[in-house]
Amino acid sequence: MMRSEPADTPLGDEFHVYDTTLRDGAQREGISYSVTDKLAVARLLDELGVGFIEGGWPGALPSDTEFFRRAASGELPLKHAVLVAFGSTRRADTPADADPQVRALLDSQAPVITLVAKSDRRHIERALGVDVDTACAMVADTVAFLVGQGRRVFLDAEHFFDGYAHDPATALRVIEAAGHSGADVVVLCDTNGGQLPLQLAETVREVQERTGLRLGIHCQDDTACAVANSIAAVQAGATHVQCTANGYGERAGNADLFAVLGNLVTKLGMQALPPGGAAELTRVSHALAEIANIAPDTHQAYVGASAFAHKAGLHASAIKVDPLLYNHIDPGVVGNDMRVLVTEMAGRASLELKGRELGVDLASRPVALSSVVDKVKTLESRGWSFEAADASLELLLRREMDGAAEEGSGGQHAPDLPFELESYRVVLDHDSSGEVISEATVKVAVSGERVISTAEGNGPVHALDAALRKALSPYLPWLADVDLIDYKVRILTPGGGSPKEQGHPGTDAVTRVLIESTDGEQEWTTVGVHENIVEASWMALCDALVHKSMRQAREPGA
Structure with a gap:
């Protein structure tokens, strides 16, 4: 069996960063991971330093079964993370030890198993077609059986927030059935993605007080609040947060792993990653986007190419004095860079900063700087766009420096055309x-x-x-x-x-x-x-x- 404890968990077992890109994230329209892709994704997530990697649903999907087989054979040596298998509780009419799906979870050799169980009475009665007593027994029996087999068990309480609002007693009975049977963590799932932060945080606090269970959070992004909801849940007491890379997932997606980690590390001061892990956020985000064959979101928080890009001249004037005046953090903390965009909105400060970035010293050449500002604004008004064409902008700056009526170009000449x-x-x-x-x-x-x-x-x-x-x-x-x-x-x-x-x-x-x-x-x-x-x-x-x-x-x- 694969080892059950990570070699280097940032906060020990005090806080879990749990990634479900390979299962929940793979449900995004347009994503189709091969087994080789899944192994590559897992390696990158392990390099980043997440605590748990959910590899998929063995027994339900052949590719997921193959992924766990190859992982167990030694193709996926993990330095930081623990591999997790996902599956459902036993069927209503089958003992846990005889249920093929439960057996497939054991066969995966994953040291941790996450079970999904419905916690909304309406889903239990209408979708499962059983009563609440039976549903709770299915949860308790499966958790107890897997724990007895030496597995660590987490429970995803599906539709928890909607179920708790409709019938709190049933929602609590389901998660307590898991907790009392040996589940380490009960994950409260906003499956429909309809929660807002204040309401969700209030529910997390209330459930914590009423049950004393260790709680996790899993948020979908249907209200564009998945990241905010996840952070609110952590602030309310959740010590296990589930995310997907770049927010991949069904419908509007899931909580973005990189935004959540960026907030945990830089805003809440939590050591949610191993030393140096935060500086890998941008690199890993883009690498995972390449594997998914999805263009990186340039405006993604923390890791997007435009996350620290400044266009307005007013911003550039302030940044020239102190970059943190218009950056909420040092971009280097998350492996990103600050950029100054040059457009028709550009002023002297914008071009001076951009020149510095491109290795052209405009600060010591005020006449050349004025000439460049006028030239850029004129060209932009005619349809030119330099914010996405740094190479052409650098050539323009150097040509204008050569043409300005000043001495001492400082070796910044524009190169001659090679033909x-x-x-x-x-x-x-x-x-x-x-x-x-x-x-x-x-x-x-x-x-x-x-x-x-x-x-x-x-x-x-x-x-x-x-x-x-x-x-x-x-x-x-x-x-x-x-x-x-x-x-x-x-x-x-x-x-x-x-x-x-x-x-x-x-x-x-x-x-x-x-x-x-x-x-x-x-x-x-x-x-x-x-x-x-x-x-x-x-x-x-x-x-x-x-x-x-x-x-x-x-x-x-x-």
């Missing part, structure tokens, strides 16, 4: 069979030579990129490492807004193109804006190469 364009031409052929082929020809001067190159692609931008690469590759060996990984187009009106907002047809409007590139080590985004989509794309492509060229020139020995 000079003579012309490019793009042709689109659509034949009678319906096949569409794009062909691009570029004429450039590179290293003092004139180069003409032609290439085909599945679209005009692809063809243009291929032709340019073909022309430059013999002269720029690092170009082979650069890949275009994302391409986004936005149709704008001449004033910068969307055509829909101003009734514009869009076909002759201004186009904004964002291109994301990578060299396998770093990623960067560039922007181009023009009435012609190909020219806008060309601008973004050129900036991508110039930015890489600039970084390449900084390499030792370059």
Whole structure:
């Protein structure tokens, strides 16, 4: 059997951080974990330092049964966490020791078992079709049997808050049946996600006083209060909190593990993770999003890319004095970073801070700073957007620094274009069979030579990129490492807004193109804006190469 105690639990057994991403989180629409995915998720959660990882429902789902088999075989060595199997109590007409589902829980070899039981009289009588006495016996018998087999047992009291509001006596009888039979924790579940923090906290306190049981909390997010409800429950006395990574789950989701941990650690001062664990929150959140094949929520609390991003000039002025004036915590505590976004709202402080972030010292160059502020605002009014295109912004800052009428650029020159364009031409052929082929020809001067190159692609931008690469590759060996990984187009009106907002047809409007590139080590985004989509794309492509060229020139020995 897998070991029953973690090697390093942050608060011993005083407080439980319990993750149910692999069971409850997997119920989110669009998520489908393979067994290999589930093992990878569990490893990341263990690295983070959660106390308990609920692996799924063995016996009910073949993939979950296989997951526990592989975990027990040694494929999932856990440093911090304990593996938990989830399942239901015995059936009404079957003894616990003869119930196949209960036996499957034992066969999983999980040292901890979480049982789900209905605690709302309406569900007991209508959904289960039994009376309350029978339901309580099912709970008590199953808990006692599993405890007798050497398993630690938690009970998820399903629909507890709704059941307690409807019939408190029945809800209490169910959880007391579990507690008196040996369950370590009784988890109060807001299954329908309809609770609000004050009401929920009052119920937790009341149940604690009336039963003396150790209580946990499990919240769904149907009122967008799952995190707040979880924290309120902890403040009211719950010492076991169940969450899912990034709030994944059925319907509106579950309490977000990373927001709950961020609040426990930074707001309540609880050592809910091992030393250094909090600094891994952002990394683990994004890694788990990749496994789930869901784009990370950029505005997610604590771990989102925009969680500490500031756009307004007023904010930037204050941050320049003290970052904590507009950040509720130091972003580094949770492994995140502060960012200053440069838009038409940007003032001198915003650009000065952004320049510092990009390695461009604008503070000592007031004339250049004023020039940059004016240039950015002018470009943004024409449809350019730099808040998502740091690479293009850095090139703009360096070009403006070179062009400002000041001495002493401090080595901050903008790099020269690694080639000079003579012309490019793009042709689109659509034949009678319906096949569409794009062909691009570029004429450039590179290293003092004139180069003409032609290439085909599945679209005009692809063809243009291929032709340019073909022309430059013999002269720029690092170009082979650069890949275009994302391409986004936005149709704008001449004033910068969307055509829909101003009734514009869009076909002759201004186009904004964002291109994301990578060299396998770093990623960067560039922007181009023009009435012609190909020219806008060309601008973004050129900036991508110039930015890489600039970084390449900084390499030792370059």
